[in-house]
């Protein structure tokens with residue numbers, strides 16, 4: 001198999017085979033991310049993709065699921081993507097779910113009809129690292145799109161019938177803009193129909209512009225307590241009828257599962273309990289020891 005640089009495996013699909021169809025990230029400019037800093041974006045050669053598919057077919061000819069790599073494998077136009085999807089179906093004829101994490105902007109270059117064809121070829125689930133629905137925050141972290149883009153592209157996915165996840169990056173607006181980040185993100189997420197909303201907590205990694213800004217006093221990271229308060233505010237404002245998962249920030253407390261709305265009050269109570277009684281020093285230590293997103 002061919003793997004280049006960082007390999008991100010969706011932790012919720014730990015056994016799905018991985019297929020690298022692109023390398024690196026087309027954007028590579030988010031201020032909190034170092035995952036693909038040293039890997040220029042490229043499409044993987046078709047020869048490599050075919051070799052890998054042959055290998056996967058030898059290992060598991062009945063495979064029904066696969067995750068595409070790398071950071072945003074759906075960035076390519078439909079014309080380039082279609083032959084790859086056809087090839088996946090040729091080598092793995094029982095494939096049912098092709099999953100990829102990708103950027104909101106990667107949907108822009110595809111029509112709804114093209115998205116529908118992608119679904120017919122197996123692309124059933126996409127994870128969008130949205131991070132925020134607040135324009136000030138999106139500009140601040142150099143995400144490369146605005147809230148209006150999130151709405152427009154998510155609605156295209158809904159029309160095409162492709163399920164999608166949306167992520168909220170807790171803490172990324174810093175102390176100065178925490179409230180707006182939480183409330184405005186929930187407002188944008190509420191206008192979409194994600195199958196799952198996931199949250200992760202910001203860690204300032206060495207080499208990131210955001211850490212350098214924090215060291216210069218231009219960005220004020222949230223304390224663990226403030227992270228929990230921001231997450232609680234986001235949850236209080238979120239009304240999506242979807243699954244909900246949270247990790248990073250409150251390791252050890254499982255708030256993840258289906259039926260967010262039915263569990264919303266319990267999640268808020270648990271977060272408040274963490275705010276009042278949680279081992280915040282331990283949470284900070286866990287965060288300090290992280291090495292990547």
Ligand code: SF4
Nearest residue numbers: 025028029030033071
């Ligand atoms: S967060 Fe995602 S889109 Fe942003 S630079 Fe990292 S991999 Fe690329």
